[in-house]
Amino acid sequence: MLFSTPGPRLFAVPPGADFAAALARGLRARLADAPPEALARVELTLNTRRAARAVTAAFEDQGGAATFLPRIRTFDDLADDPLAEAAPAVDPVRRMLTLTRLVAAFLERRPDLGPPAAAPALALALGRLMDEAAREGVALEALDAAAPPEHARHWETTLEFLRIVREVWPAILAEQEGGALEAEARRRLAAERQARAWAEAPPAHPVIAAGSTGSRAPTAMILRAVAQAPQGAVVLPGFDPALASEVWAAIGDEHPWAGFRRLLDGLGVAPGDVAWWTDGDAAHAPRRRLIAQALRPAPVTDDWRAALPGLRADIAAASEGLTLLEAPDARREAAAIALALREAVETPGRVAALITPDRGLARRVSAALARWGIEPDDSGGRPLPLTPPGVFLRLVADAAFAPFEAVALLALLKHPLCAAGPGRGAHLRAVRRYEIAVLRRRPDLASLAACAQAAAADAAFAPLAGAFARLMALQAAPHELAAMAAAHLDCAQALAGDALWDKAAGVAARTAAQGFSVAAAVYGPCEARAYPPLFAAALGGEAREEAFRPDPRVAIWGPLEARMQTADLVILGGLNEGVWPGPPAPDPWLSRPMRARVGLPAPERAMGLGAHDVLSAACGRAVILSRALRSGGAPTTRSRWLERLVTLTRGVDAGALAAMTARGARLLALVDPLERPAASAPPEPRPAPQPPVALRPDALSVTQVETLIRDPYAIYAQKVLRLKRLDPVGRAPDARDRGMILHDVMARFAGGDAGDLAAALADAAALLDDAPLPPALRRLWRARLDRLAPTLLREEARRRALGAPRVEVKGALAASGFTLTARADRIDLRAGGRAALYDYKTGAIPSDPQIQAFAKQLPLEAAIAQAGGYEGLGAVAVVEMAHVSLGGGKGAGAAKPVKDDPAALAAEAWAGLLRLMAAYARPDTGYPARARPKHIAYASDYDHLARYGEWEDGDMALP
Numbered sequence: 001m002l003f004s005t006p007g008p009r010l011f012a013v014p015p016g017a018d019f020a021a022a023l024a025r026g027l028r029a030r031l032a033d034a035p036p037e038a039l040a041r042v043e044l045t046l047n048t049r050r051a052a053r054a055v056t057a058a059f060e061d062q063g064g065a066a067t068f069l070p071r072i073r074t075f076d077d078l079a080d081d082p083l084a085e086a087a088p089a090v091d092p093v094r095r096m097l098t099l100t101r102l103v104a105a106f107l108e109r110r111p112d113l114g115p116p117a118a119a120p121a122l123a124l125a126l127g128r129l130m131d132e133a134a135r136e137g138v139a140l141e142a143l144d145a146a147a148p149p150e151h152a153r154h155w156e157t158t159l160e161f162l163r164i165v166r167e168v169w170p171a172i173l174a175e176q177e178g179g180a181l182e183a184e185a186r187r188r189l190a191a192e193r194q195a196r197a198w199a200e201a202p203p204a205h206p207v208i209a210a211g212s213t214g215s216r217a218p219t220a221m222i223l224r225a226v227a228q229a230p231q232g233a234v235v236l237p238g239f240d241p242a243l244a245s246e247v248w249a250a251i252g253d254e255h256p257w258a259g260f261r262r263l264l265d266g267l268g269v270a271p272g273d274v275a276w277w278t279d280g281d282a283a284h285a286p287r288r289r290l291i292a293q294a295l296r297p298a299p300v301t302d303d304w305r306a307a308l309p310g311l312r313a314d315i316a317a318a319s320e321g322l323t324l325l326e327a328p329d330a331r332r333e334a335a336a337i338a339l340a341l342r343e344a345v346e347t348p349g350r351v352a353a354l355i356t357p358d359r360g361l362a363r364r365v366s367a368a369l370a371r372w373g374i375e376p377d378d379s380g381g382r383p384l385p386l387t388p389p390g391v392f393l394r395l396v397a398d399a400a401f402a403p404f405e406a407v408a409l410l411a412l413l414k415h416p417l418c419a420a421g422p423g424r425g426a427h428l429r430a431v432r433r434y435e436i437a438v439l440r441r442r443p444d445l446a447s448l449a450a451c452a453q454a455a456a457a458d459a460a461f462a463p464l465a466g467a468f469a470r471l472m473a474l475q476a477a478p479h480e481l482a483a484m485a486a487a488h489l490d491c492a493q494a495l496a497g498d499a500l501w502d503k504a505a506g507v508a509a510r511t512a513a514q515g516f517s518v519a520a521a522v523y524g525p526c527e528a529r530a531y532p533p534l535f536a537a538a539l540g541g542e543a544r545e546e547a548f549r550p551d552p553r554v555a556i557w558g559p560l561e562a563r564m565q566t567a568d569l570v571i572l573g574g575l576n577e578g579v580w581p582g583p584p585a586p587d588p589w590l591s592r593p594m595r596a597r598v599g600l601p602a603p604e605r606a607m608g609l610g611a612h613d614v615l616s617a618a619c620g621r622a623v624i625l626s627r628a629l630r631s632g633g634a635p636t637t638r639s640r641w642l643e644r645l646v647t648l649t650r651g652v653d654a655g656a657l658a659a660m661t662a663r664g665a666r667l668l669a670l671v672d673p674l675e676r677p678a679a680s681a682p683p684e685p686r687p688a689p690q691p692p693v694a695l696r697p698d699a700l701s702v703t704q705v706e707t708l709i710r711d712p713y714a715i716y717a718q719k720v721l722r723l724k725r726l727d728p729v730g731r732a733p734d735a736r737d738r739g740m741i742l743h744d745v746m747a748r749f750a751g752g753d754a755g756d757l758a759a760a761l762a763d764a765a766a767l768l769d770d771a772p773l774p775p776a777l778r779r780l781w782r783a784r785l786d787r788l789a790p791t792l793l794r795e796e797a798r799r800r801a802l803g804a805p806r807v808e809v810k811g812a813l814a815a816s817g818f819t820l821t822a823r824a825d826r827i828d829l830r831a832g833g834r835a836a837l838y839d840y841k842t843g844a845i846p847s848d849p850q851i852q853a854f855a856k857q858l859p860l861e862a863a864i865a866q867a868g869g870y871e872g873l874g875a876v877a878v879v880e881m882a883h884v885s886l887g888g889g890k891g892a893g894a895a896k897p898v899k900d901d902p903a904a905l906a907a908e909a910w911a912g913l914l915r916l917m918a919a920y921a922r923p924d925t926g927y928p929a930r931a932r933p934k935h936i937a938y939a940s941d942y943d944h945l946a947r948y949g950e951w952e953d954g955d956m957a958l959p
Contacts, residue, residue, distance in 0.1 A: 001231065002030055002031070002042070002206040002231050002233075003030075003206070003231055003232075003233060007227055007228045007229065007230070007232065008224075008227035008228045008234075008267045008268075008269055009227055009232065009233040009234070010227055010233070010234050010236060010264070010267070010269060010273070010274045010275075011026075011233055011234070011235045011236065011274065011275050011276065011277040012235070012236045012239040012240065012241055012274050012275070012276060012277060013235060013236070013237055013238070013239070013276075013277050013278070014238070014239070014240055014276070014280060014281045014284065014285075014288060014619070015238040015239070015240065015284075015288050015291070015292075015615050015616045015618075015619040016238075016281070016284045016287065016288065016566070016616065016617075016618075016619025016620045016621075017278075017281050017284070017566070017619075018058075018565075018566040019210075019211060019237050019238075019563070019564050019565070019566070020051070020054040020055045020057070020058040020564050020565065021058045021061075021062075022277060022278045023055055023058065023210050023211075023235060023277070024055060024058035024059045024061075024062050025058075025062060025278055026235075026277040026278040027039070027042065027044075027070070027208070028059075028062060028063075029278070036067070036068050037068055038068075039059075039067070039068040039069065039070055040068040040069065040070065040071070041070075041205045041206065042070035042071070042205065042206045042207075042208060043070065043071045043073075043203070043205060043206065043207045043208070044070040044071065044072045044073070044208050044210065045072075045073055045074065045075060045207070045208070045209045045210070045222065045226070046072065046073075046074055046075075046210055046211050046212075046564070047074065047075060047211045047212040047219070047560075047563070047564070048074060048211075048560065048561065048563075048564070049074055050379065050561050050564070050565075051074075051211050051563070051564035051565075052072045052073075052074060054564050054565050055072060055210075055564070056069060056072060070208075075187075075191075075212065075218070075219050075222060076187070078187070078190040078191060078194055078222070087180055087181045087186075088180055088181070089180065089181055089182070089183040089186045090173060090180040090181065090182060090183065091515065091518075091519050092183070093512075093515050093516050093519040093538050094519035094522055095127060095182075096120075096123060096124065096127060096537060096538070097481070097519055097520060097522055097523045097534065098169075098172055098522050098523075099123035099126050099127055099165075100119050100120050100123040100523070100534065100537075101522070101523050101524065102123075102164070102165060102168065103119045103122045103123045103126065103161075104116060104119040106161050106164070107119055107122075110157065113157065116530075117533070120533050120534060120537050122588060124537070125585075125586065125587060125588050125589060126165070126589060128585060128587075129587065129589050129590065129600075130165075130169075130182060130184075131182070131183070131184045132184075132600050132601070133598075133600065134182045134184035134185035134188060135184045135187070135188060135216055135217055135218060136217050136599060136600060136601065137188060137217060138598055138599050138600060140162070140165070140166040140169075141166060142598045142599070143159060143162045143163075143166065143590075143598060144159065144162075144163060144166075145597070145598070146159060146162075146590055146594040146595075146597055146598050155591065155594065158588075158589055158590070162589065172522075184218075187218045188217065188218045188221075190218070191218035191219070191221040191222050192218075192221060194221075194222060194225065195221050195222065195224070195225035198225045198226075198229055198232075199225065202229050202230045203229055203230075203231070203232070204230070204231065205231065206231040206232070206233075207226050207229050207231060207232040207233075208226070208232070208233050208234075208235060209222060209223050209226040209227075209232075209233075209234050209235070210234070210235035210237070211235070211237050211563060211564050212237075213236070213237070213259040213260065213609060213612055214259050214260070214262065214263040215259040215605065215608075215609050220259075220262065220263055220266070223263055224263070224266060224267055227267055228267070234263075235277050236260055236274065237563055237564070237616065238256070238563075238612055238615055238616035238619075239257060239260055239274065240288055240292065241271045241272055241273075241274040241275075241276075242272075243288065243289065243292045244257050244260070244271040244274075245270070245271045245272050246303075247296055247297060247300055248261065248270075248271050250296075250297040250299055250300045251297055252297055252604070252608075253601075253602055253604035253605045253607065253608050254297070254298075254604045254607045254608050254611065255295065255296075255297050255608055255611065256295055256608060256611035256612035256614070256615045257608075257612065258605065258608035259605075259608065259609065259612070284619055284620075284621075285314075286314035286315075286317040286318035287317070287318045287322070287618075287619045288619050289310070289311065289314060289318065290311060290314070290315070290318040290319070290645075290648070290649070290652075291614075291615055291618050291619055291645065292615065293307055293311065293648060294641070294644040294645040294647075294648045294649075295611055295614075295615055295641060295644065301644075304648060304651065308651070308652060311648075311652045312652055312653060315649070315652050315653045315656045316656070318656075319649065319653075319656040319657075319659065319660055321620075321621055321622040321623060322618075322623050322625070322660050323622075323623065323624040323625065323660055323663040323664050323667075324624075324625050324646070324657070324660040324661050324663070324664045325337075325340075325624055325625065325626040325627070325664035325667055325668065326626075326627055326628075326629055326661075326664065327626070327627070327628050327629065327668055327671075328628070328629055328630065328668075329628055329629070329630050329631070330360075330361065330364065330628045330630075330631050330632075331364065332628070332668065332671050332672075333361070333573070333626055333627070333628040334361060334364035334365045334367075334368050335368050335671045335674065335675070336626070336664075336667040336668050336670075336671050337354055337361075337365050337368075337571055337573055337624070337626055338365050338368035338369045338371070339667055339670055339671065339674070340352070340569065340571060340624055340667055341354065341365070341369065341374070341376070341554050341569070341571070342369065342372055342374065344568065344569040344622075345374075345551075345553040345554055350553065350568045350569070351552075351553055351554075351555070351567045351568050351569075352553065352554055352555075352567055352568060352569040352570075352571070353554070353555040353556070353557055353562070353565070353566075353567035353569070353570055353571070354376075354555070354556045354557070354571045354573050355556075355557050355558070355559060355562045355570060355571065355572050355573070355613075355617050356556070356558070356572070356573035356574045356580065357558060357559055357574065357579065357580050357582060357610075358573065358574035358579050358580070359380055359383075361573050361574045362378060362380060362556045362573075365556065365573070366378060366556065369554065374551050374554055375550050375551055376550060376551060376554040376555055376556045377550035377551065377552065377554065377555045377556070378550070378555075378556040379555070379556065379557045379558055379561040380556065380558055382505075383540070384505070384508050384509060384512060384539050384540075385536065385539045385540055387505035387508075387509065388415075388416065388417060388505060389417070389500055389501070389505050389506045389508075389509035389510075390505070390509050390539050391415070392412075392415050392417045392418070392492065392496060392500065393488075393492055393500075393509060393513060393535070393539070394532065394535065394536055394539070395408065395411055395412040395415060396412060396471075396474075396488060396491055396492045396495065397488055397531060397532045397535050397536075398412075398532050399412045399471055400471050400474040400475055400488070400491065400528075401474075401475070401484070401528040401529065401531040401532055402528075402529060402532050403529065405730055406439045406729050406730035407729050407730040409439070410431070410435055410439055410729050410730075413427075413431045413434075413464065413467065414428070414431055417495075417496040417499055417500055418467070418495050418496060419463070419467065419495065419496075420496055420497050420499040420500075421497055421499075423463065426463045427463045427464070429463075430462065430463040430464050431464065434464060435729065436726065439729050439730070440726050440727045440728070440729055440731075466494075467495055470491045470494050470495060471491065473487070473491070474487050474488060474491045475528070479525055479526055479527065479528065480524065480525060480526065481520040481521075481523035481524065481525075481526040481531070481534070482517065482520040482521045482523070484520075484526060484528075484531050485513075485516055485517040485520040485535070486517055488513075488517075488531075488535070489513055489514070489517055492513075509539070512538060512539050513538075513539075515538070516535060516538035516539075519538075555567065559580075559610065559613035560613075562613065562616075562617055563613065563616065566620055567620070568621065568622060569620075569622045569623075569624070570617050570618075570620040570622070570623050570624070571623075571624040571626055572614060572617055572618060572623065572624070572625050572626060573626045573627075574626070574627065574628075575614075575625055575626060575627040575638065575639040575641070575642045576627050576628065576631065576636040576637060576638065576639055577636070577637040577638070577639055577640065578636075578637075579639075580610060580614070580639055581606070581607050581610045581611075581639065581640070581641075582610075584603030584606065585603075611641055614639075614641050618645075624664070624667075625642055625645070626664075627639070627642065683950065683951050683952050684947070684950040684951045685951060686928055686929055686930075686951045686952075687713060687928070687929050687946050687947070687951070688712075688713075688926030688927060688928035688929070689713070689716055689720075689926055689927055690923065690924065690925065690926045690927075691716065691720045691927075692923070693921060693922075693923055695720050696719070696720065696920060696921070697715065697719035697720070698817060698818055698819065699818070699819040699820070699821060700715070700719075700818075700819075700820060700821070701820075701821045701822060701823075702820065702821070702822045702856065702857045702860040702861055702864075703857055704718075705820075705856050705857070705860060705913060706854050706855055706856060706857065708916070708920075709853075709854050709856075709916075709931070709932060710854060710930075710931060710932045710933060710934060711929065711930055711931060711932075711933065711940050711942075712920075712926075712927035712928055712929075712931055713927050713928060713929035713930070713931075713940070713942060713946050714940050714941065714942050715927060716927035717941075717942040717945060720927075723942070723945070725941040733773050733774070733777055735842065735843065737773075738781060738842055739840075739842040739843070739886075741767060741768060741771050741781070742781075742785070742840065742842055742886050743825065743840055744767050745764045745765060745767050745768065745785070746764070746807075746825070746826075746840050746884075746886070747764075747807040747808055747825075747826075748760075748763065748764035748767065749761050749763075749764035749792070749796070750796075750805040750807045750826055751805070751807055752764060754800050757793050757796055757797060757800075758793060761789060761792060761793060761796075765782065765785055765786075768781055768782050768785065769782075784888055787888075787892075788886065788892055788893040789893075790893075791892065791893030791894055792893045795884075795893065795894055795895060799828055799836070799838075799895075802828065802830055802836070803828040803829050803830035803831070803834075803835075803836065804828065804829050805826055805827070805828050805829075806824075806826070806827045806828075806829065806872075806873070807825065807826050808823060808824070808825070809823070809824045809827050809870045809871065809872070809873065810822070810823050810870070810871050811823075811824065811861070811864040811865070811869040811870035811871065811873075812864065812869050813863060813864045813867050813869040813910070815914060816914055816917070816918070817921075818914065818917045820860060820863075820864065820910075820913065822860065822861050822864050822869075822870075824837060824839075824861050824865075824870065825838060825839050825840050826838040826839075826840075827865065827870065827873070829873070829876070830879070833874075833875075833876055833877060834876060834877050834878075834879045835865055835873075835876040835877065835878050835879070836878070836879060836880035836881070836882070837858055837861050837862055837865065837878055837880070837881045837882070837902075838882050838883075838884050838895065839857060839858055839861075839882075839883050839884070840883075840884050840886055841883045841884065841885055841886065841887070842886045842887055843887060844887075845883045845885055845896050846883070848898065848899050848900065851898060851900075851905075852900075854932070854934075856909045856912075856913070858881045858883070858898060859881070859898075859902075859905045859906050859908070859909035859910075860906070860909050860910065860913065861881075862878040862881055862902050862903075862905070862906035862909075863906040863907065863909060863910040865878050866878055866903065866906055877903070878902040878903065878906060879902060880897060880902065881897065881898040881902050881905070882895040882896055882897040882898065883895065883896050883898075884896075929942070929943075929946035929948065930943075930946070930948065
C-alpha cells in the first residue's frame, strides 16, 4: 500500500523546484520501508519522453550503484500502444495533402474567398481545427450550429465548406485498409478506454501521473482516473495550494493555474486539499509569493495593496538572485545571455539553461556560445527544412517546378551536396564559368532548357550537362503529385548521391521525403508551381537534427521541455509580447464566438499554459528575465507577465527593482567590450595607387573622363587591374537597362522615315515589346514612352527641319600619345558644314556648372567633331550641344541646350583633358579613390576593393 488516504489524491511540487528530483525523492520516501522491488511495481505516467529521461536520471542518481526503476511511460504511449484495438492513426502528410486538395477545389469554385496559393495554409489551419475538435470531443456535426443567424454571411460560406469536410473526410478515412482515425481522436479514444478500464477494474498496483497540467482534455481524463484509483495519485507541477486558495474563485483561462482549477473542480477537490509531494520548499516561498502575486488574475490585482506589507517584508529574499536584463536589441540580448551561460558554468558542477519559445533567439545564443567552443544541448535542434539535406531537396524542387530564377538554380548548383564525390572540383569550376558567362548577364532564360543549351554549346560547362538533363527530365514528369514526388527524389539522389542521406539530418530528410512520396498518391493532378510549397509543408514537421556532442552543462529548452527540468541558472529569454506569450494561432474557419458556441477552447487557454511555464521557471534559485527593447528595427513591448512583475516590484520596493536591473546592466556592459577590439586602429590613408607609367591607360572614352575626374581609382581598377563589375545573379532590370533600351529606341526613331514620324516612333517603340523584361515593367516603360511621344514628335520635327541625323557615330581624337574615343548618340548635320550634338539622358541632366567641371562628354564629343574625328564625317563646326531628357520629370522629351559657346567649351575641355592626362603620366601621380564624388553617398563599383570605410573622406591633393 503506497497510499492510505481515500481518493481522489492530488499532490503538488512547488514552482521552481526540480520536479524530476522531487518526484523521485518523494516516491522513494513513501517506499522507504518497502522492499527494493516495490519500486518496480509502480506505474509512472509522464507528459514527454524528455521528462521520462529526466525522471529516470533522477532515480538513478538517488538510487546508488544499482536500483529498481518504476515502469515509466508517457501519455502518448496510451494511444501508440501496438496492442490497442483502435484503428491506426492517419498519416499526417496524407491528411495534409487531402485537406489541401479539398480546400483547393473549394477555392476553385469560390475564387472570391482566396487565391489558389492560400490552399496549403488554409488546409493547415483546418487541420488544427479538426485536431481541437477531436481533442475536446466536439463532433464535426456541431459545427453546423456554430454561426447564429445574426452573423455575417461570410461565416455561412465557411460553414458550407466545413459541412463538405464533415461529409467527405470520414469516408476518406474509411477508405484506408482497416480504416483510420485522426491522431487526436485516437488519443481521446485511448484515454476514454483507459479511464473506463480502470473504473471497471481498478489497478491494484500504484499508479502515478505526474508533470502534466491537464490542459488537454484526453490528458485530463487520465489524470481524473488516476486520482480516483485505489492506489493512484496525481502530482501537479508548479502549484502552491495556499497561494491558489487566495485567488481560486477569480482564476480565468489566462492564469497559470487555470488548468489545475478545471481539473480540481471536475474532481470536487478544493486547492487546500492538495498536499505537498515532498515539502513546501520554504526557502523559495518568498519568490513564489512575489511571482504568484504578479500573475494574479486582472480582476483581483487590487488585492496587491493588501499584500504589500507581507511582500515588503520578503522582498529582499524574493528578489535575491533575480535579474532583469533589457537589451537594446536582439543581438545584444543573445550576446548577454551567452555571457551569462558561460559565466555560470565556470563553476564546476553547475548547470545553466536558457528557456525560450523564440527559436531565432535560441539560434543566436548558440552562435554566440560557439565563440568559446560551447555547443548547448538544444531541445529544439535545427528544423528539418534548415538542415543541409532539407535545403537541398527544396532547391531541387524550386529549380525544377517553380518559375525559373537564376538565383535558385545557382544556389542548387553550388550547394555542398550537389555533385558530391570525386567530380566535385570539376563541377564547381564549371559552375563558376557558367555563372559568369550566363547567369550574371541576365539572359532571357525562360526555362531550364535554355540553360541546358547554353551548357551544351561550351565544353567548359560539360560537367553541368548531367544536372541539367536530370532537372529537365524532372520538368517533363507527369503532373501527378505522386509521379512528381518520385521523380524529385530520384533527381535529388542522382545529383547528390548517398551523401544526401548521411547523419541524423539525412535520415530524417529521407523519412519525410519518402513519406511525402507515398502519401502523394491521394492528391492526384498537380500544377508544377504548386509542388514546391506542398513539399515544403511536408518538411515543416517536428523532425529535427540534434547536436552531435552537446555540452552537458549548458541547455536550451522550449517551455514544454523545461516543465520537468531545472538548472542552477535559469534564463527566461524573449519576454516580449508576441513572443512569450506568442500570438494566438489564426483561425480563418471559426471566429471566437463561434468557437465558444461549439465548445472549443478559447485562445487564452494557451496564454494560461505559458504563464504557468513562466511561474515555474521564474521561481528558481538564480533567474534572469531577458528581453530586447527593439526587434527588427521596431520597438517592442514587455511581456504582460514581466510588465506585471516590474510594476509590482516597483510598488513594493523600487530599490529591489533597481538592484535587479543593475545586475542585468552588468551583463550588458560586458557585451560591447567583448566585440570591440582591444585598440582602435587609426583611419588608413585614402588609397591612391601609383602604377608604372607604362601600365597607365593611354586611351579613354568620353564617358570615362568624368569617372577619371570623380573617382580615379575606378579607372585604375578598370584599365590597369582590368577588373570589371560583375552583375548580381538574377539582377532585375534597372535604370541602366532602361537607358540602353531607350537609346536603341531613339536610334531607330532617328533613322526612321522623316515623312511619317509617328509611324517611325511606333516602330522604334516596338523594341520594348521584344526586350527581355517582366511584363509589368515592360508595360510601365512603354507607358512612360507614350507620355513622351507628343513632345518627342514635336522636337523631332524641329530637328529634322534643321538637318539630317546620324546616330551612334564612332569617333576618336589623338594627341601627345593619348587617344580619346567616343560614340555619339546623335549628330545632326546642317547646311554650311555645321552640326548639332545631342546626348540622350534617362536620368538627371547635368547643370552648366557641372558641365564646366565634371560632365565633359558633350564638349569632348564636340572637340572630336571639330577635328574631323568621326567616321564618315569631315571637320564640322558644332553650333549646338543639347541633352534630350527621356526621364519622367519636368521637360521630359525636350532638348536642353548647353548655354556656353560650343566651340569655346570644346577647346577648353580638350585642353584640360590633355593637362589632366599629362599629370597622370607622371610617376608620382596616384589614382585616389572617391576624389570628387557626386554625392557623399555615391557608391563606386570598386569601393570594396579600395576598402572604403577604413579611411575617411576629406581634403586631399588632387591631380
